[in-house]
Amino acid sequence: MIKKQKGKLMSEKYxxxxxxxxxxFNQKKVVDDISFNIKPGEIFALLGPNGAGKTTTFRIMxxxxxxxxGSITIMGYDTQKExxxxxxxxxxxxxxxSIDKDLSARENLMIFARLNGLSRKDAKVRTExxxxxxxxxxxxxxxxSTFxxxxxxxxxxxxSLIARPAVIFLDEPTTGLDPQTRIQMWDTIRDLVKAGSTIILTTQYLEEADQLADHIAMIDHGKMVGYGTPNELKAKVGNEKLNLKFEDENQAEKAVQSIQSDLKEKVQQNGNxxxxxxxxxxxxxxILHQLTQANLKISDLNVxxxxxxxxxxAMTVGKN
Structure with a gap:
């Protein structure tokens, strides 16, 4: 479906x-044929180790x-042409x-509002x-300094929200924050999406991407090595694991002997x-019934x- 937005035909889909x-750069390809689409109103995360091309991709976007x-369009507009x-x-x-530490929060917002073209009256309203x-x-x-x-x-x-942008880029928005403040920022980001914004973020905290992102692009050595929802990506790298603890190492050894022949993948043992x-x-x-039948006592378990x-x-470090 096509709609007209601000005089420009664009697809509603992305x-x-x-x-x-x-x-x-200097004959070295740091971003190599990357493609992905971001839907309106979703949180999209770019992940990758240092030097993977993630930051370069973010800066180009x-x-x-x-x-x-290659090309990038944002809300239907080409980033190179317009x-x-x-x-x-x-x-x-x-x-x-980007804030000026010598100014107050109000002064910072007023200055940036004026730089965004707002009248003095409108700048005051938006600042409040x-x-x-x-x-x-x-x-x-x-x-x-007291903040x-x-x-x-x-x-x-x-x-960054003075002009009420449709798309918001967040470059490591919670780096250096304590866990409680980081969770508060997560709530703020979710509220922005509820209000209609589309969020693209980079983060060094993998749990953050897992908690927030609707889709994730994983980049390594300039290439996109993974793409999908957090659950889709986790499903690609391995199965769930049943962790068992026994009274002693001898019981653990017997447990491995009892169930290994019935399983395709290798059962791992470390002590008990x-x-x-x-x-x-x-x-x-x-599995638990089989171990009980073998008179093996489990002291703890979790999946x-x-x-x-x-x-x-698996997708980056493990391949290097």
């Missing part, structure tokens, strides 16, 4: 389209770098905060809205602990699903 993107080949128009459609919060929305109203006129890390990150995010790969959760009661750490290791 807010961002990245097509065969490549970037070469935000028009800070030009690609060697860069100024594209920049008016997104907000960017960098891990290196954002100070309230990001719970900074009580500290609006205090020196930023916690979380407050500064909230202010930086508020600055046994790890059993399972492809179906319904296998668990069968562990693959984590994003497992995905990251």
């Amino acid at each position: 807010a961002v389209q990245v097509n065969h993107l490549s970037k070469t 935000t028009t800070l770098l030009k690609p060697t080949s 860069p100024q128009k594209v920049r008016s459609l997104f907000g960017l919060t960098s891990k290196d905060a 809205e954002l100070l309230t929305e990001f719970s900074l109203i009580n500290s609006a006129d205090k020196a930023l 916690s890390g979380g407050m500064r990150r909230r202010l930086d995010l508020a600055v 602990s046994v790890v059993i790969p399972i492809s179906d959760i319904n296998e668990v009661p069968i 562990k699903q693959p984590s994003m750490d497992d995905v990251f290791f």
